[in-house]
Amino acid sequence: MTTSTPRAWWKTGVGLVLTGLMLFPVYWMINVSFTRDQDMRASPPHLFPTNGTLDGYRAVLDQQLPYLGTSFLVGLGTVALTVALAAPAGYALAKLRPPGGPALSFVLLIAQMIPGIIMAMGFYAIFLTLGVLNTLPGLILADTTLAVPFAVLIFTAFMSGIPDELLQAAVVDGAGQLRTFWSVVLPVSRNSIVTVSLFAFLWSWSDFIFASTLAGGGDHQPITLGIYHYIGNNNQQWNAIMATAVVASIPAAVLLILAQRYVSMGVTAGAVKD
Amino acid sequence: MPSTTETSTAVRDQGGAANAAPSGPPPSRARRPNRWLAWGFLAPVTIYLVAFYAYPLYRNVELSLREYTVRSFVQGGAPFAGLDNYRTVLTDPAFGPTLTHTVVFTAASLAFQFTIGMALALFFYNHFPLSRTLRALFLVPWLLPLIVSASTWSWLLNSDSGLVNSALGVVGIDPVNWLTSPGWSLTSVIIANIWIGIPFNLVVLYSGLQAIPTEMYEASALDGATGWQRFWGITFPLLRPVSLITLLLGLIYTLKVFDIIWIMTKGGPTSSSATLATWSYRLGFGNLLPEFGPGAAIGNLLIVLALVAGLVYIRIERRQQLR
Numbered sequence: 001m002t003t004s005t006p007r008a009w010w011k012t013g014v015g016l017v018l019t020g021l022m023l024f025p026v027y028w029m030i031n032v033s034f035t036r037d038q039d040m041r042a043s044p045p046h047l048f049p050t051n052g053t054l055d056g057y058r059a060v061l062d063q064q065l066p067y068l069g070t071s072f073l074v075g076l077g078t079v080a081l082t083v084a085l086a087a088p089a090g091y092a093l094a095k096l097r098p099p100g101g102p103a104l105s106f107v108l109l110i111a112q113m114i115p116g117i118i119m120a121m122g123f124y125a126i127f128l129t130l131g132v133l134n135t136l137p138g139l140i141l142a143d144t145t146l147a148v149p150f151a152v153l154i155f156t157a158f159m160s161g162i163p164d165e166l167l168q169a170a171v172v173d174g175a176g177q178l179r180t181f182w183s184v185v186l187p188v189s190r191n192s193i194v195t196v197s198l199f200a201f202l203w204s205w206s207d208f209i210f211a212s213t214l215a216g217g218g219d220h221q222p223i224t225l226g227i228y229h230y231i232g233n234n235n236q237q238w239n240a241i242m243a244t245a246v247v248a249s250i251p252a253a254v255l256l257i258l259a260q261r262y263v264s265m266g267v268t269a270g271a272v273k274d
Numbered sequence: 275m276p277s278t279t280e281t282s283t284a285v286r287d288q289g290g291a292a293n294a295a296p297s298g299p300p301p302s303r304a305r306r307p308n309r310w311l312a313w314g315f316l317a318p319v320t321i322y323l324v325a326f327y328a329y330p331l332y333r334n335v336e337l338s339l340r341e342y343t344v345r346s347f348v349q350g351g352a353p354f355a356g357l358d359n360y361r362t363v364l365t366d367p368a369f370g371p372t373l374t375h376t377v378v379f380t381a382a383s384l385a386f387q388f389t390i391g392m393a394l395a396l397f398f399y400n401h402f403p404l405s406r407t408l409r410a411l412f413l414v415p416w417l418l419p420l421i422v423s424a425s426t427w428s429w430l431l432n433s434d435s436g437l438v439n440s441a442l443g444v445v446g447i448d449p450v451n452w453l454t455s456p457g458w459s460l461t462s463v464i465i466a467n468i469w470i471g472i473p474f475n476l477v478v479l480y481s482g483l484q485a486i487p488t489e490m491y492e493a494s495a496l497d498g499a500t501g502w503q504r505f506w507g508i509t510f511p512l513l514r515p516v517s518l519i520t521l522l523l524g525l526i527y528t529l530k531v532f533d534i535i536w537i538m539t540k541g542g543p544t545s546s547s548a549t550l551a552t553w554s555y556r557l558g559f560g561n562l563l564p565e566f567g568p569g570a571a572i573g574n575l576l577i578v579l580a581l582v583a584g585l586v587y588i589r590i591e592r593r594q595q596l597r
Contacts, residue, residue: 011402018394019408025469026414028437029426041435044444089319098312104320106588111327113584115530117554118573121566122330124558125337128348145326152319177311206419208533213559224421228537231425238429245422252417260410263417267477 026249033057033242040238056243064244067226070136071205074222075251077140078204079197082147086196090155091185095167096177105156108149119145120213127214134218142210147200154266158192159185195262198255205251223248331577337570347566359567363575366568368545368553376549379464379535380528384521386468391475391520396505398476399483409480416473424537427466428453431538456546459539463547466534471527475520482516483509515594522587529580550576 032040033056034049093101123142124133132138162185170180186193208224215221227248230241256263313320338359346352363369398409415423430437431452439449452462490508499507510517532551535541541548541556548556550572558569 008402011397011400012404015397015402015405015408018397019411022412022469022472023414025423025426025430026418028430029422032429043435044440045435045437085318085322088315092312092315096312096315098309098316101312101316104316107323109588110581110584111323113526113580114327114331115532115551115573115576115580117530117532117551117558118334118570118577119327119330121337121554121558121570121573122333123326125333125347125566126330141326144322148319148322177315181315202417206421208419208421208537209555213555224419227421227425231428231537241425242429245425249418249422252414252419256410256413256417263410263413264477264481267413267416267474268481 029242029245029249033239033246035239037237037239053239056237056239056241057247059237059240060243060247063230063240064223064226064247067221067223068247070220071222071224071248073136074139074143075201075204077136078143078147079200081140081144082151082200083193083196085144086148086151086155087186087189087193088181089152090159090192091181093152093156094159095162095164095185105153108152111145111149116146116209120209123210124213134215134220136220139210139215139220139222140204142214143204143207144200146203146207147196151196151200154192154196155189158189162188191262191265194259195266198259198262199266202252202255205248334570334573337566338568338574340567342566344564347564355567359571360575363568363571368548372545372548372550372553375460375547376529376551378460379467379531379549380525382464383467383471383528383531384524386464387471387475387524388517388521390468390472392479392517394472394476395479395483396509398480409476412476413473415470420470420533421537423470424466424534427462427469427534428538431462431465453539454543456543459543459547463535463538466538467528467531470534471524474527475524478520478523479513479516482513482520485516486512515590518590519587519594522583522590525583526580526587529576529583550579 031047031049034052034054035046036051036053036055039046039051089104092098093105119142123138127133127138127142130138132141166184166188167180170184171177175183205222206224207222208228211222211225212228216225223244227241227244230237230244339355339357340346340352341355341358342352394412398405431439433439433449433451433454436452438452443449450458452458486509490512491504494504494508530551531549532555535547535549535552536555539547540560541552545553554569554572554576556569557565557572
């Protein structure tokens with residue numbers, strides 16, 4: 001291994017610069033979130049939050065907590081519904097291989113390609129009739145459509161890798177398929193459940209199009225709308241807008257730190273076959 | 275699910291029979307309960323697909339074929355209009371420019387995301403201290419909520435006090451009205467979209483690089499190939515399948531992009547950065563008087579574009595699996 005040659009360290013330097021450039025907008029968001037109103041239009045802009053203020057974060061606590069709570073509930077609901085729908089389907093497609101299974105996988109692949117705006121318009125019409133417009137369950141249902149096809153494909157790919165002997169052993173021990181699924185397949189599939197939950201949560205947390213079309217007029221609005229209204233009503237207080245943006249990014253940051261390998265697994269699983 | 279206990283017993287029987295006596299019941303008879311059992315596991319997702327994909331799509335087609343007003347949207351009874359909405363949209367003077375914006379937005383985003391992603395993937399492929407951590411950090415822009423990225427870029431590109439303009443000022447370039455001039459708005463949203471798309475290209479191309487056997491490089495090193503020759507002779511051809519899929523997925527995602535443009539410019543000023551997706555949203559939800567019919571018609575045109583890209587994707591994916 002050539003890990004500690006001078007050449008490799010030189011590359012680390014370049015890598016640090018590139019990463020710095022790439023992440024600069026993120027740094028700038030954090031910097032602005034601590035900047036005082038009177039310094040906001042300073043020229044040249046302050047590169048560091050000298051005379052930093054917590055006003056922005058105080059505003060978040062005052063005004064954005066209900067939005068954050070809604071997003072959290074919607075995220076949890078989306079994760080639960082996505083896993084409940086997709087895990088059994090993945091198992092069936094991977095191990096029971098029913099006739100019509102490939103066709104279903106095909107439909108799932110196509111479903112991922114439907115632009116959100118089209119779904120939003122269809123949902124709006126349906127939700128109006130059903131009376132679930134501007135409700136949490138309505139938004140959860142809509143947000144699961146972002147994750148379910150992807151989740152089934154991930155589960156199918158992962159569960160195909162479970163050795164058949166393991167499942168046969170369960171059957172020999174007298175377990176039915178339901179029991180096998182619940183006590184053998186699900187526990188072994190923990191990694192894929194983590195990956196799917198992570199993405200389902202992140203996608204519903206960042207969803208803007210369903211939030212703005214299906215929940216825009218209700219009492220329960222997610223954080224994406226909180227930020228959006230903030231920009232609309234109040235484009236003076238950029239520290240508060242950016243503080244909200246920072247807080248809204250925390251789930252992504254936490255998930256990236258805690259579940260790095262699941263993240264790359266998820267990004268590649270949809271696109272590349274082994 | 276009332277039938278599960280019944281079917282699972284059947285499966286247990288089948289398993290037992292298969293183990294005890296190979297000459298047991300013929301496979302066709304034994305397999306039938308298993309088939310229904312599999313569809314028991316698939317039933318929730320199937321019902322879900324019909325209710326939450328097929329039905330909204332059907333509703334959308336219906337919307338595009340009728341003359342809806344706010345009143346008829348709530349109460350029903352919108353008259354059938356045939357292809358009128360499509361005619362309205364296609365003959366709208368905004369149609370040509372919007373289609374052009376969509377094509378330019380997609381093509382420019384893909385070209386830059388892909389080349390930058392490829393360069394970064396090649397760079398990170400040479401493992402060096404901290405390379406794993408830095409590569410993980412590159413994922414951040416992709417994981418951030420789009421509204422966060424879009425508002426951050428709005429502030430960076432702000433005409434009066436944005437950092438980009440002050441940086442340009444340092445080198446003596448006059449401030450640019452990135453988001454508020456028709457000449458620059460499309461460029462601005464493309465820049466933000468490229469930034470967001472780089473991580474995806476990096477990760478997928480990087481995993482493609484890892485699949486290339488190292489022996490190929492060792493052999494070419496023995497032949498005295500330069501780095502550039504190695505790239506065009508080995509890496510690029512072997513990476514072609516992964517590249518194609520990255521580009522096609524990128525195409526499908528980019529056609530859908532709505533949040534970034536809407537949050538940064540609302541498609542303006544005077545629809546200079548409008549794409550099919552933002553136009554459709556504006557007609558359906560962005561006005562006080564919604565025009566659901568034409569909005570849905572644009573949506574359906576968009577879906578045709580996405581599906582064509584999707585079918586090409588599936589064809590290529592299939593062909594690669596056959597190899």
